[in-house]
Amino acid sequence: MEPSDTQPDLETLVCLCEEAGRAILAVREAGFRVDAKEDASPVTAADLAAHEILVAGLAAGSTLPILSEEGREVPWEARREWQRFWLIDPLDGTREFVDGFDDFTVNVALVEAGRPVLGVVHVPASGTSWAGVLGQGAWRWQAGRREPIGVAPRWPPRVLASRAHLDPATRAWISAIPGARLERCGSSVKFCRIAEGRADLYPRFSPTCEWDTAAGQAVLEAAGGVVLAADSLAALRCQQGESLVNGHFIACATPAWRERLAVLRRQAVGESGRHR
Template identity: 35%
Template sequence: MPTIEQNQLSALLPEIRRIAEGAGEKIMAIYKRGFKTETKSDDSPVTTADLAANTFIDKELKKLAIQFPILSEESAHLSFAERASWETYWLVDPLDGTKEFINHRDSFTVNIALIHQHTSVLGIVHAPALGLSYFAGKGLGSFKVTGTGIGSTAEPEKIHARHLPEHTVIFVGSRSHTGEDMTNFLDNYQADKGEYDLQSIGSSLKMCMVAEGKADLYPRLWLTSEWDTAASHCIVDEAGGKIVKTDMSPLLYNTKDSLLNPYFFAIGDNSVAWNKYLPKTLSNQAP
């Protein structure tokens, strides 16, 4: 398929919203009754909820009229030689923010993205414990809906990233991952501009905060995987923001063997060159 048309994305969005909400129901049932946690080979945690959501999403995506390959955090990871020819594919994180889930903090999400020609063209981030979803399709805009779930009649509202305020800038960061690079970045900003506000939340909701104008920048100076960012990437783009590497070039998908992202910025106002506040040497860039 050489291009993805807007009418195809429009048709897919309600289906993917349904699938994400269905996965959220599986997750919440386990969240309420208790779950087992194991450690994967990369020392990251995985729960029975991750696996149940992954099974559901995989099964439902395979029922869609148009079929694309599926790459998920909890599925077998193909080598780049096997997936290099994929022009369009699903990129899934069935439970983003597993540490939030394990610690009974509600900011975990279901992330489903459609990648086409190395860019995210459709994305949904569903936060089942918070009862809200963010979604977007290329050329269709970005939206937020609260009160999600079976029988919900909630209407989506269009969201927009904001221009940089005249006063205090809002950064958003991770509860689980900070580190020296982030500390140095914030120190450099403060030395130049003064005060800032730093807010913390789990999962890809950080990028969604940028998309809806509740934060100005998410500097991700810690390793992530491509499924962590793909769904919210489209949401930020369609809200008028941008996701870029630290050299301010676009963050792309499926371009190398490693599925790790380089450091990146989720930016609300594209007029600011945030990389001028980076420390001279970054400690742990991805391959």
């Protein structure tokens, strides 16, 4: 794609994420060392290799700024001026990658006025990709085929939770739903499973960063779902302040369940809406 501020071509972005995914798999095949970042989270050569590929590819096709988990820190004074920018997590689910699971992803999102409006999520281990553009739809790429996807809400819901972060607040919230079926998996795959109709809810009451969620949020919302801040049930937003840490949120197959979610919030965590 030619360098531009205009909306990029999804096929090109999916191919770029696939290239980053192949680099991740090459590192896994060769063996790798696990280092710790300043926040004690793990980082490997696979994270860095994918970062380099994504940044080079996006810079070659767009003049928009790029914010990556593995890139240099950009001060809020500069970031607050960005109306449109790329937000990427070169390897989401590094813990899953390190522990030998396959549900780690490459995440690329386009953020506009604080809202993820385009997202690509790629699973290197399976070769599956999901992408969505707000107002245009969402799709899954698998075995060389592209097909449209959409949410398929069911109640009692099929609930997804993090493999590594199933905390007491999340357990209490899920236990307040009679008949809910729980499945645990890692990374931004959870958003995509809701987007393609295989699940209904993903509550997250432990910390995430904006690059963990933006691409998956874009895919899910393009497919008809919504990602809501857990306290206000307003749409989750990026670029709201200096911190890149998200508040608690609930990814949901349909915005029509807001009232149900409000009732669950009161039942599980009290009228104040604060998680114990």
